[in-house]
Amino acid sequence: MGNHRADRRGHGRAPSETPDVAAATAGKRRAAKHTASRGPLFRGLPSAPILLGVAALAVSAGGAVTAASPDLASNDHRLSQASALSGASDVSTVSLLDARKSTVSRDSRRDALADAANAELVDEAENQAEQRNAALAKFAQQAEVQAKKIALNAWVLPVEGYHLTATFGEYSGLWSHFHTGLDFAAPSGTPIHAVANGVVTSVGYDGSYGNKTVITLEDGTELWFCHQTSYAVSTGQVVRAGELIGYVGSTGNVTGPHLHLEVRPGGGDPVDPYQALVVHGLNP
Numbered sequence: 001m002g003n004h005r006a007d008r009r010g011h012g013r014a015p016s017e018t019p020d021v022a023a024a025t026a027g028k029r030r031a032a033k034h035t036a037s038r039g040p041l042f043r044g045l046p047s048a049p050i051l052l053g054v055a056a057l058a059v060s061a062g063g064a065v066t067a068a069s070p071d072l073a074s075n076d077h078r079l080s081q082a083s084a085l086s087g088a089s090d091v092s093t094v095s096l097l098d099a100r101k102s103t104v105s106r107d108s109r110r111d112a113l114a115d116a117a118n119a120e121l122v123d124e125a126e127n128q129a130e131q132r133n134a135a136l137a138k139f140a141q142q143a144e145v146q147a148k149k150i151a152l153n154a155w156v157l158p159v160e161g162y163h164l165t166a167t168f169g170e171y172s173g174l175w176s177h178f179h180t181g182l183d184f185a186a187p188s189g190t191p192i193h194a195v196a197n198g199v200v201t202s203v204g205y206d207g208s209y210g211n212k213t214v215i216t217l218e219d220g221t222e223l224w225f226c227h228q229t230s231y232a233v234s235t236g237q238v239v240r241a242g243e244l245i246g247y248v249g250s251t252g253n254v255t256g257p258h259l260h261l262e263v264r265p266g267g268g269d270p271v272d273p274y275q276a277l278v279v280h281g282l283n284p
Contacts, residue, residue, distance in 0.1 A: 153218070155196045155280035156242045158225065159259055162186040164284065168272040181224070181262040182273035182284065188229055188257040190248040194239040195223055195261070196280075203235050209260070210252025213245055216267070224262035227252050 166183040194215055201222070202214035211228040229249025239245060250257040263276045277284050 153197055154241060155277065155282055156193060157277070157282055157284065158192055158195050158261055159184050159186050159190055159248065161190065162259075165258060167274060168270075180270040181226070181260045183258045183260050184248075185256065185258040186248045188247075188249055190257075191244055192225055192228065192232075192246045192248060192259055194241055194243045194245050195277075196241050198223070198239060200233045200235055200237045200239060200245070203231050203233065205251070208253035210254070211246070211249060215239060215245070220266045222262075222264040222267045224260075224264065226260035226262070227254050227258060229257075 162184040164183065165185040166179050166181075168179060168182055170179040171177075196215075196217055198215040198217040200213060201216045202212070204212065206212040206226070209224070209226040211226075211231065213225045213228065213231060213233065215223045215225070217223070225246060227249055228246040229251065231246045233239060233245045248257050248259050254260075261273050262270045263273045264270050274284055
């Protein structure tokens, strides 16, 4: 029993060890453990020869890419080695100057096309304006001529394609007394025109005169248009010399279609229409 206990004590600590020696031994163990922990940190880093090899491979790879893809070294895409100071790669993009020149060129062509189109529109508008002005000038001239005629109150013949069959003052069994007008024989339906400017003061049937239209002139003279087949004006209407007022007919006391024209100054007794027409520059 005594020996067994002694052996267990011997396994626990050597008899020759003192407390100081044990403390020193423990200190050595802790120091050795701390020194060993530094080893894996340095073993994880590659050695200097390895780093130099990696750098050489990188430079070779860059040269291979440039040789395999010459387009990368074109004017618009150029590769350069990384800067040794900044580590940044100087990879250029499309030249801003070339892009600006291209944009300016496109804008210039667009502006030139727009200017050409505008010039064509201006020329067309000017041509149309010239044509319109010419037409207006011609119309103005015609209106001026007509205005002068109106101002002069020029007389015109009442019908065209006629021949005279009875004159003023003639006697015939057809009338109870002498003939009071001038007869213009023409086919039925021939247009009748106002002899002078005036106002229509009467339109209607009047016995032996048949269908009659009376136009009163500014000075009060009345012009009678008789034996019409139909009318083209109405009472109160203002007419100008040469304007259509009716059509030749054979209504009333007649032997054939004709226009009986009378001229009555101041609305009184009739005068010779032939002489009145001659006075106003006409030759019936």
